[in-house]
Amino acid sequence: MHNKEPHILLVNDDGIFAPGLAALNEALQGLGKISIVAPATEKSAVGHAITLSDPLRIYDFHKNGSFFGIAVHGTPADCVKLAVSALLDEPVDMVVSGINLGSNTGLNVIYSGTVSAATEGTLLGIPSFAVSLATYKNPNFAPAMRFARKTAEKVLEQGLPQGTLLNINVPNLADENAIAGVMVTEQSKARWQETFDRRVDPKERVYYWMGGYKVEMDEALVKDDTAVRNGYISVTPVQFDLTDYQQIAAIQKLNLLY
Amino acid sequence: MHNKEPHILLVNDDGIFAPGLAALNEALQGLGKISIVAPATEKSAVGHAITLSDPLRIYDFHKNGSFFGIAVHGTPADCVKLAVSALLDEPVDMVVSGINLGSNTGLNVIYSGTVSAATEGTLLGIPSFAVSLATYKNPNFAPAMRFARKTAEKVLEQGLPQGTLLNINVPNLADENAIAGVMVTEQSKARWQETFDRRVDPKERVYYWMGGYKVEMDEALVKDDTAVRNGYISVTPVQFDLTDYQQIAAIQKLNLLY
Numbered sequence: 299m300h301n302k303e304p305h306i307l308l309v310n311d312d313g314i315f316a317p318g319l320a321a322l323n324e325a326l327q328g329l330g331k332i333s334i335v336a337p338a339t340e341k342s343a344v345g346h347a348i349t350l351s352d353p354l355r356i357y358d359f360h361k362n363g364s365f366f367g368i369a370v371h372g373t374p375a376d377c378v379k380l381a382v383s384a385l386l387d388e389p390v391d392m393v394v395s396g397i398n399l400g401s402n403t404g405l406n407v408i409y410s411g412t413v414s415a416a417t418e419g420t421l422l423g424i425p426s427f428a429v430s431l432a433t434y435k436n437p438n439f440a441p442a443m444r445f446a447r448k449t450a451e452k453v454l455e456q457g458l459p460q461g462t463l464l465n466i467n468v469p470n471l472a473d474e475n476a477i478a479g480v481m482v483t484e485q486s487k488a489r490w491q492e493t494f495d496r497r498v499d500p501k502e503r504v505y506y507w508m509g510g511y512k513v514e515m516d517e518a519l520v521k522d523d524t525a526v527r528n529g530y531i532s533v534t535p536v537q538f539d540l541t542d543y544q545q546i547a548a549i550q551k552l553n554l555l556y
Numbered sequence: 557m558h559n560k561e562p563h564i565l566l567v568n569d570d571g572i573f574a575p576g577l578a579a580l581n582e583a584l585q586g587l588g589k590i591s592i593v594a595p596a597t598e599k600s601a602v603g604h605a606i607t608l609s610d611p612l613r614i615y616d617f618h619k620n621g622s623f624f625g626i627a628v629h630g631t632p633a634d635c636v637k638l639a640v641s642a643l644l645d646e647p648v649d650m651v652v653s654g655i656n657l658g659s660n661t662g663l664n665v666i667y668s669g670t671v672s673a674a675t676e677g678t679l680l681g682i683p684s685f686a687v688s689l690a691t692y693k694n695p696n697f698a699p700a701m702r703f704a705r706k707t708a709e710k711v712l713e714q715g716l717p718q719g720t721l722l723n724i725n726v727p728n729l730a731d732e733n734a735i736a737g738v739m740v741t742e743q744s745k746a747r748w749q750e751t752f753d754r755r756v757d758p759k760e761r762v763y764y765w766m767g768g769y770k771v772e773m774d775e776a777l778v779k780d781d782t783a784v785r786n787g788y789i790s791v792t793p794v795q796f797d798l799t800d801y802q803q804i805a806a807i808q809k810l811n812l813l814y
Binding site: 344349353355375376405452482489492494506536550553 | 600603605606634665667675702714719722737742743747755761763792794798803806807808812814
């Protein structure tokens with residue numbers, strides 16, 4: 299597909315310091331030229347935010363004494379836009395976002411900075427995928443690294459349908475041979491149920507901490523959450539036409555008038 | 557539908573100070589009890605962001621000497637979550653987000669804080685809609701106010717399909733009788749083409765300003781952008797299953813293996 303070495307852009311939302319990004323970089327070594335452009339700080343749950351009202355500051359980020367990538371004081375979507383439009387000299391052939399700590403399944407996909415970076419790549423016409431590991435602690439990146447590499451090879455070879463990205467979620471298993479398989483899945487209706495912890499600061503001003511827990515709504519194995527819970531790597535094709543085509547007739551029947 | 561007065565939550569992403577929110581409040585007077593919970597500062601293009609790593613501070617916002625609403629140092633989605641789960645004593649019967657300055661059509665919907673607030677309401681099981689006015693300057697809120705009120709009446713009476721919100725975009729016309737009509741539309745593929753203005757600050761650090769222009773991709777009148785450009789009020793039913801069902805077979809054929 300490529301006459302020259304492919305150019306791969308890596309991004310994430312946990313920040314340029316995150317071990318998941320280093321793991322992704324390690325996993326894709328040898329597949330092409332890798333450029334890393336990632337948020338300077340953690341940007342979890344920024345959703346598909348972009349920064350319009352502030353300038354985007356950048357700096358070179360070094361690791362173990364050598365250049366690692368460009369840190370952007372912005373969101374994951376900002377990183378991809380800025381990388382492709384301004385920072386990188388060569389065209390990007392593939393965007394890979396991750397490896398995120400915490401799954402991006404069910405309705406949480408709409409809050410996901412990790413997925414938004416892959417969305418942004420896709421909007422720019424670049425085959426893109428996002429990889430998340432379903433844990434916040436004691437991560438074993440090995441299965442996600444292995445699958446990210448195999449997927450990257452396939453995507454560089456065969457591309458992806460235009461306008462479609464892959465949202466990949468990997469179960470966190472200590473034994474990398476315990477992965478049950480790969481399943482092409484659908485976004486479930488699982489959602490985050492918020493709780494708010496009300497507190498009062500020393501100056502007697504009220505503030506709240508958002509917390510919560512996941513509510514599972516669907517047990518079918520074809521759903522992203524269920525697949526991951528059962529030890530499968532979940533691959534969901536994602537697109538961004540939010541039109542609810544099935545309800546167009548119902549909304550027309552509402553007969554909204556000016 | 558209601559034995560008692562309906563409880564309507566108003567929110568926006570331009571901030572609690574914004575004239576569009578005051579216009580919406582004015583438009584819906586008399587339809588029920590109105591509560592306003594909105595961002596303390598402008599939050600445009602925050603997408604579906606939520607605030608997990610910072611506390612959410614709130615304060616009472618007064619206007620012309622009387623209580624207007626609660627300002628939240630957070631995103632539009634934060635406002636709805638916090639309002640429904642913690643701040644308001646009574647259940648909310650409808651969420652209305654807006655009136656936003658600037659259209660939320662085409663692919664820009666995924667960046668829209670205005671739409672994300674209505675999405676959040678819908679996820680909480682509350683009929684919700686978002687209203688945007690297609691201009692950044694010289695707004696005439698009158699047509700959007702009139703249509704928001706008529707829509708609110710209908711939605712309070714008849715509800716909305718579960719899991720579906722309305723994304724409403726109103727053309728900015730000086731003459732409110734020039735509105736061509738109401739059209740139930742589909743999200744177009746129109747998108748924002750970014751430009752980045754590279755600058756160097758007095759300390760010789762590089763920074764970028766994001767700018768851009770809209771690229772229209774579709775001229776069919778049933779598309780949100782085109783409808784608005786032709787003087788119609790656009791009503792798009794929106795849902796949040798991002799699964800690309802049409803590409804599931806193609807992704808299965810990729811035969812991704814672990």
